Amino acid sequence: MHELLTSGEMRAADARTIAAGTPGRVLMERAGRAVADAVSARHPVGTRVLILCGPGNNGGDGFVAARLLVTRGYRVEVALLGEREALKGDAALAAADWKGPVAAAAAARPDEARIIVDALFGAGLARELDGAARTLVEAVNGSGAHVVAVDIPSGIDGDSGAIRGTGVRAHETVTFARRKPGHLLLPGRLHCGHVRVADIGISDDVIAGLAIGTRANHPAWWRPQFPVPALDAHKYRRGHAVVISGGIAGTGAARLAARGALRAGAGLVTVASPPAALAVNAAQLTAVMVRPVDGADGLAAFLEDSRINALVIGPAAGVGPATRRMVETAAGRQRALVLDADALSSFAGDAEGLRGIAGAMGRSGVILTPHEGEFARIFKDQSDVVNAPSKLERARAAAAATGAVIVLKGPDTVIAAPDGRAAINENGTPWLATAGAGDVLAGIAAGLLAQAMPPFLAACAAVWLHAAAGERVGPGLIAEDLPEALPAVLRDLLAGIDE
Numbered sequence: 001m002h003e004l005l006t007s008g009e010m011r012a013a014d015a016r017t018i019a020a021g022t023p024g025r026v027l028m029e030r031a032g033r034a035v036a037d038a039v040s041a042r043h044p045v046g047t048r049v050l051i052l053c054g055p056g057n058n059g060g061d062g063f064v065a066a067r068l069l070v071t072r073g074y075r076v077e078v079a080l081l082g083e084r085e086a087l088k089g090d091a092a093l094a095a096a097d098w099k100g101p102v103a104a105a106a107a108a109r110p111d112e113a114r115i116i117v118d119a120l121f122g123a124g125l126a127r128e129l130d131g132a133a134r135t136l137v138e139a140v141n142g143s144g145a146h147v148v149a150v151d152i153p154s155g156i157d158g159d160s161g162a163i164r165g166t167g168v169r170a171h172e173t174v175t176f177a178r179r180k181p182g183h184l185l186l187p188g189r190l191h192c193g194h195v196r197v198a199d200i201g202i203s204d205d206v207i208a209g210l211a212i213g214t215r216a217n218h219p220a221w222w223r224p225q226f227p228v229p230a231l232d233a234h235k236y237r238r239g240h241a242v243v244i245s246g247g248i249a250g251t252g253a254a255r256l257a258a259r260g261a262l263r264a265g266a267g268l269v270t271v272a273s274p275p276a277a278l279a280v281n282a283a284q285l286t287a288v289m290v291r292p293v294d295g296a297d298g299l300a301a302f303l304e305d306s307r308i309n310a311l312v313i314g315p316a317a318g319v320g321p322a323t324r325r326m327v328e329t330a331a332g333r334q335r336a337l338v339l340d341a342d343a344l345s346s347f348a349g350d351a352e353g354l355r356g357i358a359g360a361m362g363r364s365g366v367i368l369t370p371h372e373g374e375f376a377r378i379f380k381d382q383s384d385v386v387n388a389p390s391k392l393e394r395a396r397a398a399a400a401a402t403g404a405v406i407v408l409k410g411p412d413t414v415i416a417a418p419d420g421r422a423a424i425n426e427n428g429t430p431w432l433a434t435a436g437a438g439d440v441l442a443g444i445a446a447g448l449l450a451q452a453m454p455p456f457l458a459a460c461a462a463v464w465l466h467a468a469a470g471e472r473v474g475p476g477l478i479a480e481d482l483p484e485a486l487p488a489v490l491r492d493l494l495a496g497i498d499e
């Protein structure tokens with residue numbers, strides 16, 4: 001149920017269902033019924049409902065909802081954007097079954113409605129809203145009515161979440177079969193309100209047959225591979241993660257990451273500290289160990305210990321050749337890697353260099369955790385990456401370009417694998433927008449890599465756990481709280497209580 005369908009994939013699902021014997025008009029009837037159900041679930045019979053229908057099948061769903069709501073006793077008004085004679089196919093059939101008046105869109109009075117059903121544009125949105133469509137959407141947004149969007153708020157691009165000209169701000173959205181990327185990606189998500197998925201008879205088999213590559217990031221699909229210590233576990237079986245510390249004025253970030261890795265379950269975690277910062281690190285670490293490691297040569301010597309199997313490089317590490325050499329040293333010794341912050345900025349404009357790193361890693365895997373600023377810095381010369389049509393596709397293109405798992409952070413974090421799989425995260429809280437939160441995320445990812453979780457799933461799990469920890473702490477959250485919130489999050493996760 002967590003697949004996210006593009007408009008093209010939804011069309012394919014529709015076509016396959018119709019080919020298997022369910023007429024399109026029946027799908028539309030079920031879609032319209034789900035919209036009518038959403039209205040009648042919350043609003044008393046007799047309430048005035050304005051249904052705004054567009055020129056395509058989204059409008060057809062609106063005509064069905066109008067007919068059903070009248071039979072249930074609602075005071076329904078229908079306004080159509082475009083000419084009734086221009087309606088085609090199932091939408092024309094649905095309009096013919098509506099026996100009430102149809103006003104022109106220009107005559108609609110959104111400000112007088114209690115409820116507005118937005119059935120203007122759905123998956124067929126093809127360009128920016130302008131003219132009458134734009135005026136109507138702006139009137140809806142200014143109306144104060146409760147707005148129910150059909151499929152996706154009109155003006156929101158279902159594939160990218162972008163606003164095309166202007167976009168309806170809905171209180172709830174009823175979509176069909178599965179959600180679409182635009183329901184999760186910003187700014188689309190902010191326009192959708194509560195999203196409910198209605199079953200209109202597109203089967204799970206049809207969806208499975210489409211081999212959908214994008215999902216909402218949900219534990220259901222990575223929990224089976226989530227590392228849980230066996231009865232006879234010992235710490236070395238749970239992996240040894242290492243975090244490279246910055247210099248004397250920049251040690252906190254590494255400690256945050258290290259604490260995240262330890263709480264995520266790595267058996268041992270060591271902060272590898274420049275000798276000059278050793279005392280600062282040592283004074284503040286207990287369960288996390290600390291070792292003096294001097295530059296790339298020091299790291300090479302430290303990595304003689306083959307039990308060290310995952311590293312975080314980047315938090316407060318410093319931008320420049322010294323950090324790059326650390327990354328190259330770790331990659332050459334085929335340890336799983338999480339590259340964050342300064343390690344990413346050390347590859348500004350050099351996606352090719354990162355590709356070399358991922359190429360040197362063999363099967364160990366590398367996870368890159370850029371925020372938007374770092375992402376833009378790395379890929380500034382890769383127009384196919386920076387100009388991809390959505391955050392989802394940018395992350396996917398970046399993963400393909402580097403051969404690394406990409407975690408493109410933010411309120412709608414996208415996790416993408418080089419093989420094209422991608423997940424959009426939806427849990428979390430804006431309280432995570434605080435210094436050091438990203439360092440903890442890098443550490444959690446490394447903790448899972450140390451326990452041999454496959455890199456893409458480890459990245460998905462880390463993002464979800466980090467966000468769930470953020471939700472649990474909530475107001476007042478500081479980065480130090482996140483590792484400490486993990487035990488309760490993990491307990492619920494492993495008990496199957498999904499947040």
Ligand SMILES: NC(=O)C1=CN([C@@H]2O[C@H](COP(=O)(O)OP(=O)(O)OC[C@H]3O[C@@H](n4cnc5c(N)ncnc54)[C@H](O)[C@@H]3O)[C@@H](O)[C@H]2O)[C@@H](O)CC1
Nearest residue numbers: 014028031055056057058121122123124125126127128151
């Ligand atoms: N695919 C499916 O499985 C199902 C689809 N259904 C509905 O069908 C919708 C998709 O229908 P369509 O493909 O007909 O597309 P839409 O109804 O979303 O929009 C297409 C129409 O809008 C016009 N248009 C697009 N962008 C415009 C703009 N910016 N300004 C003015 N006009 C614009 C197009 O010329 C076309 O006439 C879905 O969103 C859903 O609501 C449902 O009936 C149930 C089944």
Ligand SMILES: Nc1ncnc2c1ncn2[C@@H]1O[C@H](COP(=O)(O)OP(=O)(O)O)[C@@H](O)[C@H]1O
Nearest residue numbers: 371409410411429430432433435436437438439
């Ligand atoms: N508004 C938000 N809602 C949810 N999560 C957020 C929001 N803003 C930031 N985050 C998350 O917080 C973390 C911040 O990381 P980052 O930008 O690297 O900050 P820092 O470098 O200070 O640690 C990321 O995991 C990001 O996804």
Ligand SMILES: [K+]
Nearest residue numbers: 121150152154
């Ligand atoms: K709509």
